[in-house]
Amino acid sequence: MRKGSTNFLLISIILVVVYIIMLILKDKKIFSITTHKRILNISLFISFIAVLYSALVSIFWRDFDISLPYIFNHTFFGIIMIWLSLFHFFERLWFFKPMLKFKKKEVKTETIAQS
Numbered sequence: 001m002r003k004g005s006t007n008f009l010l011i012s013i014i015l016v017v018v019y020i021i022m023l024i025l026k027d028k029k030i031f032s033i034t035t036h037k038r039i040l041n042i043s044l045f046i047s048f049i050a051v052l053y054s055a056l057v058s059i060f061w062r063d064f065d066i067s068l069p070y071i072f073n074h075t076f077f078g079i080i081m082i083w084l085s086l087f088h089f090f091e092r093l094w095f096f097k098p099m100l101k102f103k104k105k106e107v108k109t110e111t112i113a114q115s
Contacts, residue, residue: 006075015083040091044084050077 026036054074060066089096 006079008079011076011079012083015080019083019087037091040084040087044081044088047077047081047084051081 022036022039025031026033051074053071054077057068057070058074060068
């Protein structure tokens with residue numbers, strides 16, 4: 001890998017493997033569905049906070065010339081947040097599915113009978 005690369009493939013493989021292990025542990029009832037959801041939601045929240053902070057640091061530095069400590073790698077946590085968002089989406093596909101269907105609905109028209 002070249003210097004300064006984000007290791008996108010390595011991060012992706014690690015996250016997918018961890019997610020598959022979590023699914024197996026959930027299916028074998030080693031931990032509950034609630035624990036599984038909590039782990040994903042807390043991880044998604046942490047990655048969101050890290051990306052938010054690093055993005056704000058970049059914006060303040062560029063636009064206002066205010067220097068804040070750079071704690072998080074924006075790209076690294078961005079990749080994590082993307083994968084966790086995909087896991088979250090696919091786990092809640094039952095909720096999003098009706099929103100994604102774009103079937104044309106029939107509109108019933110009533111005619112008024114003339115007497």
